[in-house]
Amino acid sequence: MSVTVQRWESDHYMQHAGFVPKLGLGVVEWLAPKPGERVLDIGCGEGSLTETLAAAGCTVVGIDSSAEQVEAARRRGLDARVVDAQALPFRQEFDAVFSNAALHWMKHPDAVIAGVCRALKPGGRFVGECGGAGNVGAIHAALGRALQRRGVDARRVDPWYFPTPEDYRARLESAGLQVRRIERFPRPTPLPTDMAGWLATFAQSFTQALPPAERPSFLGEVLAELEPELRDEEGRWTADYVRLRFAADKPV
Secondary structure (H helix, E strand, C coil): CCCCCCCCCHHHHHHHHCHHHHHCHHHHHHHCCCCCCEEEEECCCCCHHHHHHHHCCCEEEEEECCHHHHHHHHHCCCEEEECCHHHCCCCCCEEEEEEECCHHHCCCHHHHHHHHHHHEEEEEEEEEEEECCCCCHHHHHHHHHHHHCCCCCHHHCCCCCCCCHHHHHHHHHHCCCEEEEEEEEEEEEECCCCHHHHHHHHCHHHHCCCCHHHHHHHHHHHHHHHHHHHECCCCCEEEEEEEEEEEEECCC
16 A cells, blocks of 8 residues: 555645744744845745745745745746655755755655755755654554554554654764754644644544545544644644655855
8 A cells, every 4th residue: 555645735725734834933033034045945845935935035946845835936927837745856956945844744754855956956954744753653653553543554654754853863974965954843733723723734644544434533533532632722733743844055
């Protein structure tokens, strides 16, 4: 069984996960974009942060694996392209490569980092944030247990890669980048709708591992397990996010 292709619909995404680009503004601060720079945005989604970089005076190319998200970014007037970040085609043309909340969807991190190195000019920088080790730990575990009860090995459909700082630092350095800063930190995140909406947005690979008739009971079990830990007395849900943020430089 292979990992299901994750589908992204921009309106649905912004309804259930509009917090993602807003929380990415801290990564933009680490990037410190300068007018006139050429920047590659990996996993640009519907273009909110790409637009922020363009407003700072940068020439930005946004890439994403989702044609739906790329189309939404183009409607903002952005240069957005459907590209697999694990096979970047660029050669020494960017002053910086930026990524927010996308790298953990890419199961071949060394290929991503190698492509980033090729894409950067000498002296360029790679700044990003993704899910770190322990990200959505309770959610991840509940999904895995519910699949296991149905005879499905969750590892075979798990779409996520959540590295430790030590792991990601080693990968960056092995590719020849100099790590300036790397941090892992918890960021419990209140959800704008509910956990059912979060699961529908982000956990498709787990749900679609089952026949359609089994999916409602599967999701019901996951929600019931998570409710005592992640839903408060007023009915508000929080996702147990843990983030990994880093800045690395390509030697001159």
